[in-house]
Amino acid sequence: MQLQIITGSAGSGKTTQLRAIQDELKDQGTDVVIYHGASCTTPFFINHLCNQAMAGVTHFLADDCTQFQIKAVTDLKARGIHSGIPSGFVVHLVRQA
Template identity: 40%
Template sequence: MRIEVITGPMASGKTKSLRAIQTRLEQQGYQPVVISGPAATTQALIKTIAQQFGRCLTVLVDDCTQEQIDAIKHWKMKTDRNGQFADVVIHVAKRADIS
């Protein structure tokens, strides 16, 4: 399992990058969805990510906090010890820090 974090300032195209990945996967016959980080608690977000593994090996998550990203990375370490999910890629767009 690989986690790709997309970072940048507000309005820098992070969500647009996720949508482009989604479009590319749809053209290949997959049905990925973009999961919204703020729509769920951290544990519910991780559960939703895990549920996507049966649909597509690429999971897209938008607008995550650093806490959610850290939790996803920790979950990855616990979950993928035997390499069972080696082909899974999780693209996570980090919420822009508002200063």
């Protein structure tokens, strides 16, 4: 799994950067939804991310993620091949301001 965490203060363009990634993927023929991290619990968020990865989705985009969600994804990535997540799965997370 590849992980990019986008951080910055409020109004710094974090969501704009995430939408640009979404647009670039769409131009390449990959439709990707942007999930809203703050609207779900950390266990639900991680379960959803894992389900998407196992279903063959190649990218996961999430905006407004909590520090706990980001920590959980970082921990999952640290497990490497033992996480069960394909190495080509790419995650872009925007941290809450």
